[in-house]
Amino acid sequence: MRQSSTPRRQLTVRQLAAVAAALLLAGCGTATTAASGGGPEASGSPAPCGTPVPTAPGVPQPTKLAQGGVRITAAGPGCAEYEVTNPNAEPYDVTVVFSLRSAEGAALDNRSRTVTGLAPGATEKGRLDLSAPGTPGPAGLPRPADTRASRAKPELLKVRSVPTAEAPNAGGPCPSSGLRLYADEGDAAMGLRVAGLHLRNCGTATVTLDGYPQVQPLDLDHQPLDGVRVLRGGAEIATGTGADDPPRRIDLRPGEGARTTLVWRNTTEAGVGEPQNAPYVRVRATPDAAPVMVTPELDLGTTGRLGAGAWVREDTGGKPSPTP
Known part of the structure; x- marks a missing residue:
């Protein structure tokens, strides 16, 4: 009985090792795919956001995809990814306004994001959740999430940037100027x-x-x-x-x-x-x-x-x- 149980135990170990190797290989492939679109899933980052926006060396992208140091890098159902680069020699505050458009091209909503104190030459990446509530309504409350917006196509409407040292201040800490x-x-x-x-x-x-x-x-x-x-x-x-x-x-x-x-x-x-x-x-x-x-x-x-x-x-x- 002892002699017959030993080979069976060794066979089980080999099987477990093979399964573990297969899982490890699959896990490495998943992490690589996620990193190309939004960071490894193992780190807690969200899954990739749709299809990367193709670029070609020497070929400028249309302004709806790239302008003012901002570029939409990927877009898909429910989300978009973008990056903001500061080409200036001093820190800048950059405000990006996205236009969400239907498949027919109709404007559905605008979403804005602001990056403050972006260092010279630095690039910051961001993610736009299209299923989140929209722009504030007349009472100052967020509008309910629009199911059409969650399927919308994001475009860059405009990009505005000001030197951080000259940024307007409506609240928060008092500026050094008083x-x-x-x-x-x-x-x-x-x-x-x-x-x-x-x-x-x-x-x-x-x-x-x-x-x-x-x-x-x-x-x-x-x-x-x-x-x-x-x-x-x-x-x-x-x-x-x-x-x-x-x-x-x-x-x-x-x-x-x-x-x-x-x-x-x-x-x-x-x-x-x-x-x-x-x-x-x-x-x-x-x-x-x-x-x-x-x-x-x-x-x-x-x-x-x-x-x-x-x-x-x-x-x-x-x-x-x-x-x-």
């Missing part, structure tokens, strides 16, 4: 555009505002936009916008706020030149203040004019209504 400056979403009516700039003294010293902010429109490459006149006040463009109040000295004590208004039109005239767009505006609250780069998306048409109102104390009466 001033928070940011732009609101603005209003539009019959070709007239109005956007507010808000300033809050979050520091410990009183700041004196001297009438008008310094405003510099910038193009998509963050370069000054030639041929645009920055007007003091908005009366030459439209009245009743809140940008034509007379300038006055304001001593802004800690905790107090002020605002100013940008006014422009997007109209075009034949033979006047090409329409001009300035996605960015560099703002200095006072001549010696640190610059802040906001993104009001100036579509100036062929008008060549931008009105900037004087600083006024921030009130709680709401935004002024533009008069065409």
Whole structure:
């Protein structure tokens, strides 16, 4: 009996060893596949996201797949993968807006992602879950997940980047300057555009505002936009916008706020030149203040004019209504 049991036990060990080797080989293959799309499954990373987006050396990708240092690298049902690269010589904050489109090309929703403090030359990878709730609704609550969006095709709608040192700040820790400056979403009516700039003294010293902010429109490459006149006040463009109040000295004590208004039109005239767009505006609250780069998306048409109102104390009466 002992002699007959020994061979049987050895055969069982051999079988187990063969099974273990097969499982190990299969596991290695799975990990390699997952790593090519989203990291090894053994590390807790999600499974690959669809099909990698093909690229060819020397062949630029369409802007819906690559622009502004951002590239969609893979897409599939329910998700997309992308990477953000900073080609600049200083840290940047990068905001990416994705457009989700149906198979027929209809826009379903927009999703945005922001990478802050991206180091020079660095690349950060991200993943977009298309089945997650969409953009906030009117009450500020996330919209329910749209089953169509979970099957949508993601595209890059726009990419906006600002130097981290000049990023606007609407909350969080007080900047070293002691001033928070940011732009609101603005209003539009019959070709007239109005956007507010808000300033809050979050520091410990009183700041004196001297009438008008310094405003510099910038193009998509963050370069000054030639041929645009920055007007003091908005009366030459439209009245009743809140940008034509007379300038006055304001001593802004800690905790107090002020605002100013940008006014422009997007109209075009034949033979006047090409329409001009300035996605960015560099703002200095006072001549010696640190610059802040906001993104009001100036579509100036062929008008060549931008009105900037004087600083006024921030009130709680709401935004002024533009008069065409």
